Amino acid sequence: MINQNTLTSNENGNRPISRKMAEVYAQVFNVSAGWLLYGEEANSSRMAIPLVSWVSAGALTETNTVLHDEDAIRFEYTSELDPAGDWIALRVQGRSMDKISPEDSIIFVNRKEKMLVPNGCYIISDGDGGATYKRYRPPNKFEPVSTKPEEFDTLTFDQGQEPEIIGRVRKTVLSL
Known part of the structure; x- marks a missing residue:
């Protein structure tokens, strides 16, 4: 207001x-x-992306707002994203992805990108309300990209037990 x-x-x-x-x-x-x-001129490539929640860069963590952009906390403005994407922004909590996205950074997730690509970073859900941020390694692993990888588990899924892919992380922003 x-x-x-x-x-x-x-x-x-x-x-x-x-x-x-x-x-x-x-x-x-x-x-x-x-x-x-x-007085900067409007940049038509800038997009307002809803910051909807936080995501754990650690273990699968309960979060019920990771999919719902109507509950946006605020909007993050950025450019260089595919305008055809279905974008949400999430705040990173935890250090398991700190080489790519330090704690408290904002990540931009395209919910239309669900096909797994080697070395792609994804938000995954276990189907029971837990979600986390990890890098995909074929054939079935999601691993941390951390300065201290020994502190974090790699998630491995058995064949037939695939995680729900919420979307692919395409950009990280850290404000200092």
Whole structure:
């Protein structure tokens, strides 16, 4: 919700727009925060991706919102993603993928990409509400990509016991 006094003060130039408020205004008015703050031209390749939850970069962990983008916490804006994809963003918790996606980074997952590709990184579910982030190794392993791989298990599935692929991770962003 936007406070009317804050909006008026920002519009009149009596109060500078904070980065946080620029993100709020950007969502409400369908413009970029960069345009509001710096006058940057709109970039048609930028996409608003719903940040829906977090995902464990460790063991399979209970999470019930990993599939539901209508429950978005907020939107992450990024470019260089296939506009034909079905995208969600997730915050990484844990260190089992820290060589690729350090803890607290945001990953962008294409839910349309479910075909397993060697060395591709995926969000997988066990079908019972557990989900994790791992790299696929044929024929049936999902492994950590960590600075300390000995601390984390590789998930191996028996033939016929395949995990549900939620989607392929295509981008990682870490804000410092």
